[in-house]
Amino acid sequence: MAESAPAPAPGIVDRIQAFVEEHKTAVLIGTGLAAVAIGGAAYYASTSGSDGGRDRKDRKKAAKPPKKRKSVKDPDGPILEERKPKVAEEELVRPDPAALAAMSLEERTALAASFKSKGNGAYSTKKFDAAAELYTIAIEITPKPEPVYYSNRAACYVNMTPPKLDLVVQDCDEALKLDPNYVKALNRRAMAFEGLHQYTEALRDFTAATILDKFTNQNAAQSVERVLKKITGDKTTEILSQREPRLPSFTFISAYFSAFRPRPLPNFGESPTTGESTLLLALEALAAEDYHHAVSYVNEALTQDISSDEGRAEALNLRGTFRFLTGDIDGAKADLQESIRLVPSFTQSLVKVASVHMEQGDPAKAFECFDEAIKQNPGDPDIYYHRGQVLFIMSEFGDAAENYTKSTELDDEFVFSHIQLAVAQYKSGNVANSMATFRRTLKAFPTRSEPQNYYGELLLDQQRFADAVEKFDRAVELEKLKTPPNVLPLVNKGLAMYQWKQDVGAAERCCNEALRLDAECEAAVATLAQLSLQQGKIEKAVEMFERQAELARSEPELQNALTYQYASAAQLEFMKNYPSMAAELRTMAQNMP
Structure with missing residues (x-):
């Protein structure tokens, strides 16, 4: 981790993450690692799919499988009606076309359902080729296409050796044309896409299935997380292999160098x-x-x-x-x-x-x-300051404070040793000592913005919003005397205004002003991205996360930004594919605990 000027308490990046955690249900799948944050604890079984009211008896029978029956490769399970120990050859024979032509619609529907039932029986005994053929006959003879027929045949293709994943996708495509809300088909198609290494398509379908299931399905949420990790891991490797080294933002660099006397x-x-x-x-x-x-x-x-x-x-x-x-x-x-x-x-x-x-x-x-x-x-005070920084990173706050104190004893003119001592005291739970140290530092360094800014962060952590904003404003004024200024106090003020008054407009104005002064300020970009998610401005959020990925300095920072970017893009695609769900999505987020 790069050592910089004082580690804020909590730091701005920490507080952006806290902001995300606080509002994770509102930003839904678009939050980084949202699959973990908002996944429910429901089971992932055959009844999770939508069948438009069809086959309720099938689902009841599926709920009590024989105890000795082992699961097949499809964790979503089939829709089962009957359990046939064997498949007779005559059962695989297609009905005579002339006989079909003479049947009424009701008779053909019943006959197709009987072939589907036989297919379920064959599936239950792991006769996947025979089951697929029986479902195919049902598809061919039914007068009205049924999405469950295609979905069940897709389950057969999943379990063949080797799996016929292209056919799984084709059948799930057909099922979803008939019923776009068919969660079972979405999950099956997502699994097939994942097996085909088409991870973006898999993420799209797993995301849609998770939202349609109202975030009650833990396995679906874990699938979103799994595919996100694969996408972002591969993309991170690709970007880093091609990216030319470049300096981070002025704010980041100046903070780093200011940490040395x-x-x-x-x-x-x-x-x-x-x-x-x-x-x-x-x-x-x-x-x-x-x-x-x-x-x-x-x-x-x-x-x-x-x-x-x-x-x-x-x-x-x-x-x-x-x-x-x-x-x-x-x-x-x-x-x-x-x-x-x-x-x-x-x-x-x-x-x-x-x-x-x-x-x-x-x-x-x-x-x-x-x-x-x-x-x-x-006698070099920098040694003790930076050793304190490493101890602080390791959460050894007491030992860190001792090193900051040693640094100030050797040179009490270095403002960051005083600031970081106050921060370490605060993190250790010595709030009174921390505040006293900060007040002494403010008095000793009246023309420096940093004590104002970091003291404001402690006040914000205590929800003393008015006092915090006052300190951030003072820091901003002091920074205006510098060219170029450090813009972190502006971002801090924006976060404070949002946490205090839920004033999104004020928060955005502060961050946009920060970007006007320092176009590569990662903290401002990250905050704007999260604010966009909070307001349901997914397109804007995706744009900001793309920018955050461009600015990321390290591999973990890049992968985190890409996780937000791809998760948000998947949510955006869901809203485009299911426009009627957009309002409901927002309502679900607001009502979730």
């Missing part, structure tokens, strides 16, 4: 080499928050002549940092380790490589780096 520029003497001069340009651009030029200059400097180990270590540190920010974890690790090899006492490189180890899920290695950094320079 400023250091003086290296002194290369009166006659620096070309590479050293270029490195100085990179560091000056960094100080001016001109990140794109800083990247360009440092890359150029490393291709030129840098005469000293210290200068090259500095350049590798900076390039490694930018590689880390673009998601090139292996490249970042290589640069930072080479920087440490050249200058073992370069504690900032040690601290940053600890972040790389955390990103790779290896906290033990991260702490080894901190121990080495302390061994090299025990």
Whole structure:
């Protein structure tokens, strides 16, 4: 995980997720991992499908199968009427066309139903080929097409070896033409699409079946989750293999660099080499928050002549940092380790490589780096601040607070050590101490926006909405004095206005203003996407989730955004295919606990 400025309490991303959790029923299938969030506990049996009032006796008999009967490959089960131990050859013979022509409609309907019943008997004894043939005869002779005939034949195709999945899709297509609300056929077709690796179509059908079943079917919900994971996993791999490394938003980068105390520029003497001069340009651009030029200059400097180990270590540190920010974890690790090899006492490189180890899920290695950094320079306050950050990520809030305190003892002019100490105290349950620390920090740093912003987050967490908005407004005003400003206080204010007054318009205006100032602010995009879902603006939500995926820095962030995107798109397709259900869908969401 990237270490940044203080981890908010709870952070903005955490609170966006909390917002999603609070309103998960309202956003329905469009929420990330909605399949888990809103799935019910009902069974997934043959009675789950719609048959327009047909075959109620069939369903009653299906509810009590013989105890020794083993399930077949179709978890949705057939619609069973009779149980025949054998299928006689004569039962598979089609009726004489002349005899059929002489029958009344009622007689042909009854005859077709008898073949369907025989098919159910054959299915119950796992004679799938014979059952399929019997259902085929029923389809051919019935004067009125019945969706259950096609669906049952599809169940036979599912259970053949190998399964005839293309025929399953064709039969379910026919069943759904006759009854678009036939949940059983939707589930069967979805299973066939999944088997054919047509995951988008499978997600569409599983989503429709879940909604039509009013979210009471846990297995259907799990199927949505399963297919979503497959789609987004494959798409994530594809995107990352093709994506060119790029910097995240200004807000993200500035937060990261602000978590390190400023250091003086290296002194290369009166006659620096070309590479050293270029490195100085990179560091000056960094100080001016001109990140794109800083990247360009440092890359150029490393291709030129840098005469000293210290200068090259500095350049590798900076390039490694930018590689880390673009998601090139292996490249970042290589640069930072080479920087440490050249200058073992370069504690900032040690601290940053600890972040790389955390990103790779290896906290033990991260702490080894901190121990080495302390061994090299025990008086560097950055070491303790960032070790506190790692402990905070691990929810070791007491130990984190000790490290923040040590950092402030070594240098009490670094605002983030004070802020993060207050946050850690809050997370530990020491609310009074936390608030006192924040009030002292506000007094000590009256021109900094960060204490106002993060104090506002704590007030928001306590539902002190008016006080929180006041702090966010103050932070916004202070940020206006900077070019460009940090826009997180605007996003925070938007969330506060929604939680306080359910003022969607105010929340959207804040986030749109944030995007005007920083077009790549991930938090603003994510919040707008969730607000769109909450209002049922699914098309807008899909658009915003696509944008969120474009901005995602890491693999987990990308997969999460894609999960929202594809789940929302599936819900949107349902609403287009079932327009009469749109209003009911909204009502169901509002009435769910």
